[in-house]
Amino acid sequence: MTEGLTKAAARNIFYGGSLFFFLLFTALTAHSHWYMVNDSTDKEGLTDSVELGKHVWEENMCINCHSIMGEGAYFAPELGNVWERYGGHDNPEGARMALTAWMRAQPTGAEGRRQMPYFDLSDEEMNALIDFLKWTDSIDDQDWPPHPAG
Numbered sequence: 001m002t003e004g005l006t007k008a009a010a011r012n013i014f015y016g017g018s019l020f021f022f023l024l025f026t027a028l029t030a031h032s033h034w035y036m037v038n039d040s041t042d043k044e045g046l047t048d049s050v051e052l053g054k055h056v057w058e059e060n061m062c063i064n065c066h067s068i069m070g071e072g073a074y075f076a077p078e079l080g081n082v083w084e085r086y087g088g089h090d091n092p093e094g095a096r097m098a099l100t101a102w103m104r105a106q107p108t109g110a111e112g113r114r115q116m117p118y119f120d121l122s123d124e125e126m127n128a129l130i131d132f133l134k135w136t137d138s139i140d141d142q143d144w145p146p147h148p149a150g
């Protein structure tokens with residue numbers, strides 16, 4: 001019996017291990033993709049308006065202050081569940097009106113409170129933005145954020 005590893009055994013472990021983990025990584029990547037496409041994402045609800053809303057979100061850099069599904073800045077509330085927070089699950093029309101009114105009323109100028117700037121959005125942009133927030137709320141993000149207040 002030889003002492004320790006032979007060169008050939010070390011090489012086989014290296015190649016075998018690399019192959020094993022490469023295959024594992026590929027399988028996990030495929031699974032994540034499959035899960036995202038078929039399970040966690042509301043494909044039917046992904047309308048042109050949601051897409052426009054995402055552009056409005058990006059062009060106005062809302063993420064510089066807000067987080068969405070945990071990603072972004074922590075200056076202002078999480079917006080991944082803002083649709084739920086505004087009662088959108090029970091009263092979609094009310095939530096849409098309240099969100100529009102909220103954004104149109106900024107900044108409030110309330111002393112000691114962080115301020116949100118005014119964004120000059122058309123009705124179409126505002127509706128699309130809210131469609132985007134509503135759609136984001138429908139993503140199964142395993143109950144993130146843990147608290148409804150964000």
Ligand code: HEC
Binds near residue numbers: 056103117
């Ligand atoms: C400069 C920072 C900043 C930017 C940029 C910003 N916000 Fe805000 N936003 C805030 C702050 C601060 C609050 C909380 C203000 C308060 O509670 O009085 C807020 C609150 C909100 C709320 C209400 C959240 C709640 O839970 O009540 C919504 C909706 C919102 N923002 C949407 C947006 C959207 C959409 C954009 C991009 C078009 C945007 N914000 C860009 C700072 C920002």
